[in-house]
Amino acid sequence: MKLEKEYYLEEDVVAIARDLIGKVLITSRNGIITQGIITETEAYNGVTDRASHAFGGKRTPRNEVMYHTGGIAYVYLCYGIHHLFNIVTNTDAIPHAVLVRGIIPFSSDDQQIMQERRGRETLTFRDNFGPGKVTQSMHIHTSDSGTDLTSGTIWVEDRGIFLNTRKLRSGPRIGVGYAKEDAALPYRFYFEGNNPY
DNA sequence: CGTACGATCTGCT
DNA sequence: GCAGATCGTACGA
Numbered sequence: 001m002k003l004e005k006e007y008y009l010e011e012d013v014v015a016i017a018r019d020l021i022g023k024v025l026i027t028s029r030n031g032i033i034t035q036g037i038i039t040e041t042e043a044y045n046g047v048t049d050r051a052s053h054a055f056g057g058k059r060t061p062r063n064e065v066m067y068h069t070g071g072i073a074y075v076y077l078c079y080g081i082h083h084l085f086n087i088v089t090n091t092d093a094i095p096h097a098v099l100v101r102g103i104i105p106f107s108s109d110d111q112q113i114m115q116e117r118r119g120r121e122t123l124t125f126r127d128n129f130g131p132g133k134v135t136q137s138m139h140i141h142t143s144d145s146g147t148d149l150t151s152g153t154i155w156v157e158d159r160g161i162f163l164n165t166r167k168l169r170s171g172p173r174i175g176v177g178y179a180k181e182d183a184a185l186p187y188r189f190y191f192e193g194n195n196p197y
Numbered sequence: 198c199g200t201a202c203g204a205t206c207t208g209c210t
Numbered sequence: 211g212c213a214g215a216t217c218g219t220a221c222g223a
Contacts, residue, residue: 042204051204062219080217082205099204132205142218175204 001157005150008070008089013096016089017043018189020098021168022196024106024157027138034138035110037161039196040102040129042173043187044086046094051179051187054095065146066095073154075135075145082132085140087149087156101174101188102129103137104196114138129194167192 003023010016018041026035044052053063053076065074066088074086074097090096104125105111114137115123128137135141140154149155170186177183 044204053204058220060220076204077218079203079205079215081215082203084204086204101204130205173204178203 001159003149003156003158005071008087008149009091010070011090013045013089013098014043014187016087016096017041017098017187018170020087020100020156021165021189022161022163024159024161025100025103025134025138025154026157027140027154028152029139032113032139034113035106036103036114036128036134036138037106037163037196038100038102038156039104039125039163039194040100040190041188042099042101044097044099045185045187046090046096049179049185050182051173051176051185052095052097054097063095066097067093068146070096071149073140073144073147073149075140075142077142078132083135083140083142084131085135085138085144099131100134101131102190102194103134104128105137125196126194129190163196164191167195 020038020041023038024035047057054066069091070089072088074088078084086097086099088097171188172184173188
């Protein structure tokens, strides 16, 4: 059930981004387990991708972990406020990553936890789209960057969950207009109307 | 050292 | 639909 190291070593990061749809993201925080079904992802495809932090081989303290072997987390701060969670993939120091943009609670218990963390009375499946909301619901922080996804704090499981893949779409990534010709690449996977059912 | 800005969210209009 | 929040990071001087 738990995805092992080998899963993240696959070369095609776009294929992984597609395959992660429907998998379950799990965090363990102070004994509190939170589970969310992944419903939206984006692929960032190495040094030739103008939208990637690693474009042109750029390597800084912030994105250093993108160059590590796949199967770890890359978490960074965006707009000074939002913690964005990525899964590093591939091996041979090729900086591939998948941004997790949307989840839905696995169970009503998970929904309860996420509502509290989000400061909301209710949470529908439409309320957990947006990468900043994902990290707030799952309690993921920039200090988690570099965390091994086969350790016991953050990991992903395959539960064979049914989602309505007839409504699964691919399209351009969000907020990467500066990426010129790469801005149009269909590296984002999402459900029509944000509704995976 | 100074400055500009981003893989965004929220609340108000 | 739009502005404001809010700050680490990158990069140039």
